[in-house]
Amino acid sequence: MSDKRKITITSSLTAESNATRVIGRGPRGLRLETIAVRAGGEIDLDTGALSPPLHLSTTFEHGPASEAIHQFRYAREKNPTQLRLEGALRDLEGGLAAVVFSSGMAAAAATLQTLKPGSHVIFSDDIYIDMRNLARDFLPAWGIHSSIENLQDMDALARALRPSTKLIWIETPSNPLMKILDIQSIGHVARQAGAQLLVDNTFASPILQRPLTLGADLVLHSTTKYCGGHSDVQGGCLVVKSQELLDKLLNVREILGAVASPFASWLILRGLRSLPCRMERHSANGSAVATALAACPAVETVYYPGLPAHPGHEVARRQMKGFGGMLSFLVRGGREEALRVASRVKLFVNATSLGGVESLIEHRASNEGKLSRAPQNLLRLSVGLEHPDDLVEDLMQALV
Ligand SMILES: *Cc1c(COP(=O)(O)O)cnc(C)c1O
Numbered sequence: 001m002s003d004k005r006k007i008t009i010t011s012s013l014t015a016e017s018n019a020t021r022v023i024g025r026g027p028r029g030l031r032l033e034t035i036a037v038r039a040g041g042e043i044d045l046d047t048g049a050l051s052p053p054l055h056l057s058t059t060f061e062h063g064p065a066s067e068a069i070h071q072f073r074y075a076r077e078k079n080p081t082q083l084r085l086e087g088a089l090r091d092l093e094g095g096l097a098a099v100v101f102s103s104g105m106a107a108a109a110a111t112l113q114t115l116k117p118g119s120h121v122i123f124s125d126d127i128y129i130d131m132r133n134l135a136r137d138f139l140p141a142w143g144i145h146s147s148i149e150n151l152q153d154m155d156a157l158a159r160a161l162r163p164s165t166k167l168i169w170i171e172t173p174s175n176p177l178m179k180i181l182d183i184q185s186i187g188h189v190a191r192q193a194g195a196q197l198l199v200d201n202t203f204a205s206p207i208l209q210r211p212l213t214l215g216a217d218l219v220l221h222s223t224t225k226y227c228g229g230h231s232d233v234q235g236g237c238l239v240v241k242s243q244e245l246l247d248k249l250l251n252v253r254e255i256l257g258a259v260a261s262p263f264a265s266w267l268i269l270r271g272l273r274s275l276p277c278r279m280e281r282h283s284a285n286g287s288a289v290a291t292a293l294a295a296c297p298a299v300e301t302v303y304y305p306g307l308p309a310h311p312g313h314e315v316a317r318r319q320m321k322g323f324g325g326m327l328s329f330l331v332r333g334g335r336e337e338a339l340r341v342a343s344r345v346k347l348f349v350n351a352t353s354l355g356g357v358e359s360l361i362e363h364r365a366s367n368e369g370k371l372s373r374a375p376q377n378l379l380r381l382s383v384g385l386e387h388p389d390d391l392v393e394d395l396m397q398a399l400v
Pocket of ligand 1 (some may be wrong): 103104105106128170171175200202203221222223225235236316
């Protein structure tokens with residue numbers, strides 16, 4: 001394979017150093033909207049195809065003594081379709097590299113598997129339920145200590161730090177209470193303590209929030225959600241700033257094997273093309289639904305960072321470009337009233353997950369089970385791309 005072709009596959013949009021990167025823009029000053037449409041989309045030199053080829057091959061030709069001839073050897077190490085996706089995610093988040101996994105949880109586990117036994121991790125208190133389960137069920141056996149803290153309280157963070165603290169793990173906006181954490185302030189504390197800061201950026205997507213530009217060291221996505229965007233593919237990714245961490249993650253992924261398949265990579269890359277447009281509409285619809293719910297007498301509280309009354313509104317305005325399509329609300333009364341609303345919607349679908357084109361509603365306490373800290377009268381919405389008036393009308397008829 002010629003050198004020219006190798007460059008093509010590693011994504012030419014990105015051939016540029018971090019130093020010249022403009023914050024909020026990708027390589028060569030391209031804007032995020034352009035990166036989303038074009039990154040990893042280099043034209044296939046063999047055919048001229050615009051749609052990236054889907055390479056299903058698990059193995060690639062090498063020389064008689066295993067000499068590298070081409071850029072690839074075995075699919076679990078890396079493969080061409082996956083590399084395109086990684087280039088696109090790296091540029092959208094503005095990192096050194098992206099590493100894609102078979103699910104968001106696989107990406108999360110890989111991060112924790114890079115830590116040495118004896119390390120300490122601080123998790124923010126309102127995080128995705130399976131992160132809690134991961135910490136509870138697996139970290140003790142790996143010799144990793146963890147604590148869960150309210151990181152809106154910077155004193156609580158300072159108290160929780162130990163000499164062995166290696167990682168601070170936050171989610172903002174959080175699931176399901178839509179809490180906002182100040183990435184810059186927490187990043188500052190992490191740096192002083194010699195710990196790394198991970199931001200789970202699944203709810204915001206790189207279009208609305210770019211944690212690496214705010215001082216985070218790594219970003220996690222469940223690409224199953226907004227990045228894929230169509231409720232038809234499972235995936236996860238990590239975007240990192242440091243070569244050292246990248247090397248560790250690549251080793252964990254290759255040896256433990258939770259790598260993204262070529263087809264999943266292809267679908268997620270396809271999803272990224274429309275991510276900026278979708279996030280704009282998700283945000284507009286989310287805002288319309290939140291505003292209508294806030295004015296409804298049957299609703300006790302609405303948790304949406306776009307509402308001026310939300311306690312995290314000012315921080316969200318500083319660190320986000322829009323407020324997204326996720327929100328939750330408390331139904332006046334209790335569990336029964338909330339379940340009644342969930343049973344009366346006609347357009348919203350009762351389903352878990354988020355970030356697809358269709359609007360979903362979920363009684364989060366039922367989904368999360370015994371460990372759940374979600375209020376019993378809380379309903380979570382993933383507001384999709386339908387007409388906002390139809391969505392509001394559906395909720396209002398369910399709430400009467
Ligand atoms: C869904 C989700 C995850 C886990 O991702 P999977 O792809 O389901 O493994 C992690 N974090 C957040 C915020 C999520 O919503």
